Structures are given as structure tokens and as C-alpha cells.
Amino acid sequence: MPSPCAHCAVRHKSVCSALNDAELNHLNRIAHTKRYETGQLIMSDEEPTDFFANVIVGVIKLEKTAADGRQQIVGLLFPSDFLGRAISSSNLYFAEAATDVELCCFAYREFERMLATYPGLERRLFESTLSELDAAREWMFLLGRKTAEEKVASFLHMIASRLPAVGCAHSPVNPVLSFQLPLTRADIADYLGLTIETVSRQLSRLKKRGAIELPSSRVVRVPDAAVLMRVATGDTGA
Amino acid sequence: MPSPCAHCAVRHKSVCSALNDAELNHLNRIAHTKRYETGQLIMSDEEPTDFFANVIVGVIKLEKTAADGRQQIVGLLFPSDFLGRAISSSNLYFAEAATDVELCCFAYREFERMLATYPGLERRLFESTLSELDAAREWMFLLGRKTAEEKVASFLHMIASRLPAVGCAHSPVNPVLSFQLPLTRADIADYLGLTIETVSRQLSRLKKRGAIELPSSRVVRVPDAAVLMRVATGDTGA
DNA sequence: CGACATGTTGAACCTCATCAACCGACGTGG
DNA sequence: CCACGTCGGTTGATGAGGTTCAACATGTCG
Numbered sequence: 258m259p260s261p262c263a264h265c266a267v268r269h270k271s272v273c274s275a276l277n278d279a280e281l282n283h284l285n286r287i288a289h290t291k292r293y294e295t296g297q298l299i300m301s302d303e304e305p306t307d308f309f310a311n312v313i314v315g316v317i318k319l320e321k322t323a324a325d326g327r328q329q330i331v332g333l334l335f336p337s338d339f340l341g342r343a344i345s346s347s348n349l350y351f352a353e354a355a356t357d358v359e360l361c362c363f364a365y366r367e368f369e370r371m372l373a374t375y376p377g378l379e380r381r382l383f384e385s386t387l388s389e390l391d392a393a394r395e396w397m398f399l400l401g402r403k404t405a406e407e408k409v410a411s412f413l414h415m416i417a418s419r420l421p422a423v424g425c426a427h428s429p430v431n432p433v434l435s436f437q438l439p440l441t442r443a444d445i446a447d448y449l450g451l452t453i454e455t456v457s458r459q460l461s462r463l464k465k466r467g468a469i470e471l472p473s474s475r476v477v478r479v480p481d482a483a484v485l486m487r488v489a490t491g492d493t494g495a
Numbered sequence: 496m497p498s499p500c501a502h503c504a505v506r507h508k509s510v511c512s513a514l515n516d517a518e519l520n521h522l523n524r525i526a527h528t529k530r531y532e533t534g535q536l537i538m539s540d541e542e543p544t545d546f547f548a549n550v551i552v553g554v555i556k557l558e559k560t561a562a563d564g565r566q567q568i569v570g571l572l573f574p575s576d577f578l579g580r581a582i583s584s585s586n587l588y589f590a591e592a593a594t595d596v597e598l599c600c601f602a603y604r605e606f607e608r609m610l611a612t613y614p615g616l617e618r619r620l621f622e623s624t625l626s627e628l629d630a631a632r633e634w635m636f637l638l639g640r641k642t643a644e645e646k647v648a649s650f651l652h653m654i655a656s657r658l659p660a661v662g663c664a665h666s667p668v669n670p671v672l673s674f675q676l677p678l679t680r681a682d683i684a685d686y687l688g689l690t691i692e693t694v695s696r697q698l699s700r701l702k703k704r705g706a707i708e709l710p711s712s713r714v715v716r717v718p719d720a721a722v723l724m725r726v727a728t729g730d731t732g733a
Numbered sequence: 734c735g736a737c738a739t740g741t742t743g744a745a746c747c748t749c750a751t752c753a754a755c756c757g758a759c760g761t762g763g
Numbered sequence: 764c765c766a767c768g769t770c771g772g773t774t775g776a777t778g779a780g781g782t783t784c785a786a787c788a789t790g791t792c793g
Contacts, residue, residue, distance in 0.1 A: 454782075
């Protein structure tokens with residue numbers, strides 16, 4: 258009998274890709290699905306969490322909050338991404354569902370044991386941590402050096418490339434990108450180090466420029482990804 | 496005969512701490528020392544590098560550059576830190592000596608083999624990567640949400656806590672921190688997402704406030720680390 | 734319908750970037 | 764030896780980009 262994992266949407270992109278079928282069966286035995294609604298806390302920064310998880314559906318924010326209320330999103334998790342600090346003790350940020358979320362969870366203890374048993378798994382996790390580090394550093398450049406317009410354009414470009422293609426299947430000929438924003442304006446602002454007003458204004462600006470269309474406030478169409486990319490890098494024919 | 500590593504300054508803090516004496520001897524056989532002067536390129540973002548290294552002496556900048564010349568430092572490496580992406584292929588940033596630097600280098604191939612042989616080593620490297628990720632995310636908050644004054648205060652506080660204690664040994668009673676800045680104003684600006692002028696002004700401001708003293712432009716004294724910390728977090732008795 | 738959350742737009746303000754002058758230290762060459 | 768240029772750093776004047784405060788629009792839910 259085939260493992261339920263065989264039909265998993267993220268089977269070949271998640272950390273599970275490091276495991277063969279037999280090993281996957283083993284992993285599957287300690288796994289269980291969990292759902293969260295938009296806005297729910299998934300991992301606290303105050304008390305330790307007792308599980309790891311693969312993101313199956315939805316988007317998760319990793320966020321830092323200061324005593325005075327300032328917030329900064331320090332990472333986003335998409336389907337196939339891994340949640341939870343392998344090893345580690347304290348969390349310096351918390352995880353919250355940005356959309357409705359479905360996770361494939363592994364109890365802490367048992368997953369640690371799997372890590373020890375299958376070295377490929379730990380290596381795969383290491384690789385994904387290195388990717389997170391790359392992404393974080395990319396974002397450091399954005400936060401420190403990009404203008405508001407570049408930030409918003411970069412954000413849209415990133416979302417367009419990371420979001421699993423959904424809803425744009427109806428016109429396979431036309432390479433127009435169209436997607437739903439998984440984040441509110443407030444979330445986007447907290448991700449880009451801006452205010453919601455500035456985000457809103459820059460979106461309007463990009464629309465006027467023709468770099469994007471906004472059929473509704475949460476839906477974005479990108480007629481030409483290259484144009485958006487050029488705005489994102491400040492490469493405006495100067 | 497004791498391994499040369501026995502007297503290494505970073506023996507117990509670097510990744511080497513994962514190895515016992517015999518293993519260390521093995522590692523030592525593939526190691527060699529390299530020196531760089533301030534400003535020298537250590538790892539390029541264009542061509543792959545053929546070695547990993549422990550930082551023995553000095554400070555290294557990890558830096559990103561955009562086509563139009565904008566720069567952002569995305570990480571600093573201090574003695575005992577590890578340089579080089581275990582695994583990985585391309586580098587998205589380059590490494591440059593911020594001060595004169597001494598490295599303990601390992602050839603790529605052979606170090607990879609050691610990683611496979613001693614799983615503790617890979618795990619130790621994984622842990623240090625997680626710490627880097629934490630640091631990067633901490634810095635994302637700084638870049639996105641802190642004011643110029645908070646940024647500079649945070650930077651000084653970070654340096655004070657990471658820099659190996661040197662030169663302040665003459666007054667063990669008084670807990671005054673005093674240290675040399677390993678970075679120029681331009682570097683500090685690139686690390687904080689500011690301009691050199693703003694960095695300079697904020698340093699003067701902190702001096703006027705009494706949060707720091709500046710015996711010379713590169714030497715900082717911190718009479719009270721708690722005061723500096725409060726400025727760094729915007730906790731100014733509001 | 735009203736209450737509330739989300740998003741847009743306008744006007745005033747402020748922080749920080751920009752441009753520029755200046756200082757001291759250092760090294761070089763006439 | 765001093766004139767000179769360069770480099771790192773400081774300080775001032777000015778202005779732009781983003782924040783703040785505020786009003787308004789839109790959509791959803793009881």
C-alpha cells in the first residue's frame with residue numbers, strides 16, 4: 258500500500274525529498290496534519306514549541322515585535338518550506354498564519370530521532386537553512402538600501418516567483434502573471450520596513466507606471482515581469 | 496606531541512570545538528594559515544572559492560553590492576566565526592577584510608570529506624549557521640524599524656559584546672568598556688543602512704548624551720552598557 | 734442598517750540624504 | 764623641508780522621501 262505521502266503536494270520540494278519511500282513511511286507514522294486560520298499564532302516567541310512542520314498550504318509570517326509595538330516580518334514561509342528550528346532552543350520571533358494554513362507536523366522528540374537516523378534529512382534541513390540565510394541577507398539589502406518603490410516592486414516580484422501557480426491556469430498561452438496577495442497592506446509594510454500608507458501609495462504608483470494592474474486590492478497582475486524587475490532594482494534607464 | 500591546535504585562540508569557540516584531540520589532529524593536517532590586509536578581498540561573489548576557514552584574528556565584512564554602487568554589509572565575522580558556505584555553490588555576496596585578518600583555512604575538498612566523516616562537525620556548522628540566521632533577522636529589524644540613533648547605539652552595543660576583550664584589561668575593577676572600532680564610518684554606514692554623515696552625527700549625539708565617550712575617532716568608551724542598551728531599543732523613558 | 738476592518742488619498746511635518754566646506758593625519762615628491 | 768593630494772572624519776545648510784495625522788471609500792458581517 259502506498260504511503261499517503263505519495264500524493265503529498267510538497268513531496269518533492271520539502272525536506273521529505275531527502276527520504277526514500279521506506280523512510281518516508283517512517284516519517285509519515287509520526288506526522289499529523291494541523292490547520293490554522295488567518296491570524297492565528299503558530300509558534301510563540303515566549304514558550305518553546307514541541308513540533309516541527311512542513312507547510313502544505315498557505316503562507317506563514319515570521320515576525321519580531323519590540324516592546325513599543327514596532328514590528329518587522331523577518332521571513333515568510335510558503336508551501337514546502339520547513340517551520341521550526343532544528344536544534345535550537347529559544348525563538349527570537351514568532352510565527353503567525355498570514356493566510357489559512359495547513360501544516361504537516363512532526364513531534365519534536367520523534368523528529369529529532371529521525372534526524373539522527375537519516376543523515377540526509379539533516380543535510381537537507383541544513384541546505385534549507387542556508388537558503389533562508391540567503392533570503393534574509395537579500396532582504397537586508399532591500400531594507401537598508403532600497404527606496405519605497407523598489408521595495409514594493411521587489412516584494413511583488415518575490416511573491417510572484419514563490420507563490421505556487423494557482424488561478425492563472427486559464428491562459429497558458431499568455432505569460433501574464435496574476436496572483437492573490439497573501440498579505441494585508443499592514444503585513445507588507447511590516448515586511449518592507451514601511452508604513453501601510455506608503456505601501457498603498459507605491460502600489461498606486463506602480464499601477465500608474467503600468468508595471469502592474471490591480472483588478473482588486475488583493476489581486477495583482479504583472480504584464481511584464483522584466484519591467485517589474487527593473488523597477489525593483491532601480492534600473493530605470495538612468 | 497600536542498597538536499598545534501592545542502594553543503589555538505579559538506579552539507573552544509570555533510567549529511573545532513566539535514572535535515576531540517585525535518580528530519583535531521586530522522583537521523590540522525589539512526589546515527594552513529592565511530593573512531589578509533585591511534581592504535583585501537577574501538571571497539569573491541563572482542568566482543567560487545576553494546576553501547573554508549576559521550577566523551583567528553580580525554574582522555571580516557560580508558557585503559552586497561548593487562549595479563549602481565549601493566552597498567550593504569549583510570554580516571560581520573569575528574574571531575572563532577566560520578567563513579564559507581558549507582555545501583552551497585554560488586555566493587551572493589563577497590567577503591572583505593575589515594581589519595588585518597588571519598585565517599585558518601581548509602581546502603574545500605578535504606573539508607567536505609571531514610564533514611562526511613565527523614557528523615558532529617556538520618552539526619556544529621549547522622548550529623553556527625542558525626546563529627547567523629538569528630543575527631541576520633535581528634539586523635532586519637534594525638534596518639527596517641530602528642531610527643538612526645538606535646541603529647548606531649545598537650551597533651556599538653553589538654561590537655562591544657562581540658569584540659574579544661583587548662586593551663581594557665588595565666582596570667578589571669571598573670566595568671567600563673573601551674574598544675577600537677574595527678570598521679570605518681563608511682563601513683558602519685553600509686552596515687546600518689545609513690550615510691557616513693548620519694553615522695558621524697549620531698556618534699556625536701551619543702557623546703553629547705553621555706552614552707559614550709570618543710577618546711579618538713576609532714576608540715569608544717561605554718561608561719554604562721545599560722544606558723547604551725536603552726538608547727538602542729528606543730527605551731528612552733517615554 | 735451600522736459597526737468594523739481594510740485600503741486609499743491628501744496635507745503637514747520630520748528624519749535622514751545630499752551637497753559642500755572644512756579639519757587633521759599621513760605619505761609623497763619636488 | 765614644505766607643498767600637495769588623499770583619506771577618514773566632522774559639521775552645516777538644504778531638500779526630498781517617507782511618516783504621521785486625518786478624512787474618506789469599500790466590503791463584510793451581525
